[in-house]
Amino acid sequence: MIVSNEPGYYQLGSHGIRIENLVIVTDTGEKEGGKKIFELETITKVPIDQRMIDNSLLDDQERQWLNDYHQDIRDELMPRLKGDENEKVRSWLIRATKEIESDR
Secondary structure, three states: OEEEEOOEEEEOOOEEEEOOEEEEEEEEEEEEOOEEEEEEEEOOOOOOOHHHOOHHHOOHHHHHHHHHHHHHHHHHHHHHOOOHHHHHHHHHHHHHOOOOOOOO
């Protein structure tokens, strides 16, 4: 099954922001307490705009998730962007998926 994962923040009467990704729900084959365990595999391959992120609010696990997400995008898309005609797109993708360092 494919569903959307839509975490967001909304300021009443002002603005909101939502990051939407499509995910595949997969049965892991495992059970806990007699119930099946499922996992989500993100299939959307679009970088999250880092200009929206206040890095000081991220903990190490959140930062690692974002870095892993962006690495997956690079791994998936870079091989498809061969040739001189894609040089600008490759450069943009590298900048858009750069690793976030801890600022602590």
